[in-house]
Amino acid sequence: MAKKKFVVASFDDEENLFPAVHAVRKAGYKIHDVYTPFPIHGLDHALGLRETSLHTAGFIYGITGTSTALGCMTWIFTSDWPQIYDGKPHFALPAFVPITFELTVLFAAVGMVMTFCWLCQLAPFVKKHIFHPRQTDDLFVMAVECTPSTNVEELKDFFKDKGTVHLEQQEAEAGWWWGRFDREQQIINENAVEVL
């Protein structure tokens, strides 16, 4: 991870955001990310992001739960410790349904939330750069990454007529690191010295 340069454009209305996203992409600039205080429908498509496969992961976790529950109960009641309860057969499938269902839901939910946190790098003490403190309040913040070939001034001019309420240039760490939000930004790799 390393520091990168960004041009950060903030909008106060999602209606200005969409044309701006479209124009920026058309002009060939690289949008690092758009930060919004609430989910904006269609923004993921406008940014060209692919659909998430979290659903598929959830399905796989669910199936795992189903087979774990059914498999364990069947094994326990037919081979490990067969007992007769209430005159029911050892393999009493209808009586296994409730626990099977509950474990399906449990595995799917827990698995999905953990996958979600893993994919989005969400955990206690994870710190990320906040481009604008109001990006979780009322501003829609677009961070455009400046590559070596980007003309920063030109990019700033480009945003002039796009309805931004705030425009600035920032140098920031793009990834995440372990840290606390009450302290000034600390980037672990900032002072790292190459040994060889």
Place this chain on the structure above:
Amino acid sequence: MSSLKYESQLREPLVKGSKDYHQITEDIVQPIEIKPGKLWYIGFYIAVTLLLFGVWSIYNDVVYGIGQWNLNKTVGWGWDITNFVWWVGIGHAGTLISAILLLFRQGWRTGVNRAAEAMTIFAVMCAGQFPIWHMGRVWNAFFVLPYPNTRGSLWPNFDSPLLWDVFAISTYFTVSVLFWYTGLLPDFATIRDRAKTKLRKLLYGIASFGWTGSTKHWQRHEALSLVLAGLSTPLVLSVHTIVSFDFATSVIPGWHTTIFPPYFVAGAVFSGFAMVNSLLIIVRKMMNLQDYVTIGHIEAMNKVIVLTGSIVGIAYLSELFVAWYSDNRYEGYEFFYNRANLYSSLGWSYWGMIACNVLSPQIFWFRKMRRNLFVTFFMSIIVNIGMWFERFVIIVASIYRDYIPSAWSVYYHPTVWEIGFYCGTFGLFFTCFFLFSKYFPVIAIAEIKSIAKVSGDNFKWSDKTTEIEQLEPEAFAHEYAH
């Protein structure tokens, strides 16, 4: 989650007053940032006192055994299991609001879902206490878990509804907490980014898991919410179904009834919504959130209450009908002598139940009553008393006169420790709820923002709407309704 693309102009706005996004943040976060008022402290201390009384009661129960409660061989399930079923029932509204209403695209859920989900979690925590302490030798509680053990690898009985309960309630609790917490992440980030003090920045920074509001994260968040809602919908129905199996799979007259699952679920929703109403009427006043939890929200919940109240009413009638039609003398004895007979020992609880659950909610057929806060608050208490009676009638009235008259336990009454335990769970519930209302965003900030434009006051009847939408309701009907 913005579940609405367009909302009819004829509908009442869900967010009142002229609010922009920043104002919404201000309104909801401000109560967290200032010191709570006197009322909050008074309420909190009362709750903690009750909680301590509960802890003392449980201490007595553990030291001297559950004989401290007046349980005996005939009435083996008394107040404790009554309270357990009652609390689990109350814990149903939150997930119903957040999951089922999400799938049904009900926009009004956004104003109440956060508080209702919190209430669900606290209610399930209270419910869980009863079966655990009822075990008596509570240090062996882990025996219910299936794990390879040293008792000849003896496993719990997977065919038993009591074990299904263990799985159902622990799953329900876990999934509710996950659903609630993932929804809280963006709102914690909002509080973090506007925090003025270092401590608040630190704590909400930890709690927000480093949420930034990235588009990709929102996309995944929406997918996650939708799937969790899809999973929670059958889950919430399954939980009270399984609780009802505790009774329905037995052979006791009055318990052995196939109608129990839907009947219990309807009753659960009924009492849960009543509890949400009583809490939100206080919270919206205490925290000045009348613009977000509007009379329209209260009215919507009252509609659910009158619907589910009538469903349980039909269930009561069906039980009586089947007891008569089956011509089974034990069923008949149970229903017509033990319950519906006002002059039997516990007849008062049956008729209290009918009055509170079936008759009194009918007042909500009148719009004026549905929109009256005083009536709603009063009714929400009545409904919960009625639902407690229902659980009591089902559990105690079915068993207190055993088959052999010598085993009758007509004079069952709870001891102070049994009542103290119940009061203690109230203490636990309200302690948690007061802390929640002080430190957590009581209303889902991001979700309110996402409906602000389709259902906000200042966007209805504005020039942003099309000509058709600006028509008066009568004119619209005249023009377009055929």
